[in-house]
Amino acid sequence: MNTRRHLLLAAVAAAISFSAYAKDPKEIVIGTSSGPYADQIKLGIKPILEKQGYKIKLVEFNDYIQPNYALAEGSLDANVFQHIIYLTKFSTDHKLALSELVKIPTAPIAIYSKKHKSLNEVKDGTTVALPNDPTNQARALVLLDQLGWIKLREKTDPIKASERDIAANIKKIKLLPLEAAQLPRSLQDADYAFINGNYALASGLKLKDALLTEKISPAYANLVAIRTADKDKQFARDIAAAYRSREFLAVTDKYFPDYAKTDDQLALEKAK
Numbered sequence: 001m002n003t004r005r006h007l008l009l010a011a012v013a014a015a016i017s018f019s020a021y022a023k024d025p026k027e028i029v030i031g032t033s034s035g036p037y038a039d040q041i042k043l044g045i046k047p048i049l050e051k052q053g054y055k056i057k058l059v060e061f062n063d064y065i066q067p068n069y070a071l072a073e074g075s076l077d078a079n080v081f082q083h084i085i086y087l088t089k090f091s092t093d094h095k096l097a098l099s100e101l102v103k104i105p106t107a108p109i110a111i112y113s114k115k116h117k118s119l120n121e122v123k124d125g126t127t128v129a130l131p132n133d134p135t136n137q138a139r140a141l142v143l144l145d146q147l148g149w150i151k152l153r154e155k156t157d158p159i160k161a162s163e164r165d166i167a168a169n170i171k172k173i174k175l176l177p178l179e180a181a182q183l184p185r186s187l188q189d190a191d192y193a194f195i196n197g198n199y200a201l202a203s204g205l206k207l208k209d210a211l212l213t214e215k216i217s218p219a220y221a222n223l224v225a226i227r228t229a230d231k232d233k234q235f236a237r238d239i240a241a242a243y244r245s246r247e248f249l250a251v252t253d254k255y256f257p258d259y260a261k262t263d264d265q266l267a268l269e270k271a272k
Contacts, residue, residue: 027055028235031067031079033181034060035202036107036256037222041080044251048242054235062181064133071225072096078239080104081198083220085135085159099231101224102240105252105259107197109139109220110210114187119211122149122191124172129186129193132177134162140194141165143214149173159219197259207258216260244268 028049032038038060046056059076061067067079068090082090084100091098109131111119128149130140138161145152145161151168152161163175176190183195184203197207207213214220224243230236242248244264252265261269 024055026053027057028077028239029057029059029075031059031061031070031076031081033064033067033081033198033202034062035198036259037080037104037198040104040248040251040256043255044248045239045242048245048247049238052238054238064180068094068096068098068225071098071227074227077230077235078224078226080224081222082225083135083222085219086133087223087225089135097228098225099228101226101231101236102243103218103221103223103262103264104243105256105261105265106216106220106222107201107207107256107259108214108216109136109143109194109196110200110207110213111143111192112184112187112195112200112205112210113192115191116211119147119192122171122173125174126171126192127174127176127190129176129178129183129190131180131183131194131196133180135159136180136194136196137162137177139214139220143194143212144173147212218263221260221262 030041032041038058041056041058049056059070061081064081064086067076067081070076071079078101087098087100090096128144131137138159141150141152141161141163142158144150149171150166150173151170153165153167156165176186178186180196180199183193184199184205186193192211195205200207224239226236246268249265249268252259252261
């Protein structure tokens with residue numbers, strides 16, 4: 001009896017496992033960070049894809065690590081939170097076969113403060129919070145160099161700049177590297193904070209309230225990532241088409257007016 005019971009339980013477990021992983025081919029599971037990129041999907045992309053018969057499931061993350069692992073292992077079909085520099089480095093470091101699918105409208109990284117109304121109020125000992133992940137920290141350091149608060153070593157690669165590349169701390173600022181999601185909270189203690197646009201908006205900050213905003217280069221425009229093996233599949237082509245559509249451009253104009261638009265969207269505007 002014990003053997004029969006064991007076999008029966010094993011069969012039930014296998015059936016449950018099979019049903020859990022048997023995925024509707026018209027279901028697309030997308031991972032993203034909480035905030036504006038999730039809102040872009042909810043307001044613009046999800047309705048477009050649902051008209052085509054897809055079921056869209058959104059999974060929100062509060063870090064920049066798990067979404068790529070979840071995508072690589074198959075829990076997600078796509079994710080939306082990162083730029084190509086981060087995707088390339090993460091995929092290379094962790095040996096994940098992930099690729100860019102399409103660029104999306106992007107909220108820029110910027111400097112915010114709840115203690116100061118101007119960047120001119122910087123003084124010796126001023127505390128500056130910034131992202132601790134290498135690619136976004138490099139963006140912050142380049143802006144600090146442009147402000148004249150620090151001086152980076154000559155011939156520093158702006159994409160790879162780190163604290164080791166600081167040749168002179170001109171304003172004697174104290175750098176506070178933090179996880180990107182924690183940066184909005186740092187405004188309670190730090191004098192200034194570099195905050196990624198998605199986390200700034202998710203915390204209630206407004207892009208127009210930033211004291212300095214980065215002019216986004218193509219390297220830092222956010223994107224939809226997918227598994228490399230899925231790049232030519234129909235669902236991937238349909239996601240890309242949705243982001244490139246005039247319908248989504250209208251959503252961007254209405255709900256995300258301060259975002260850096262994609263080249264596809266700018267081309268649509270010129271063609272009007």
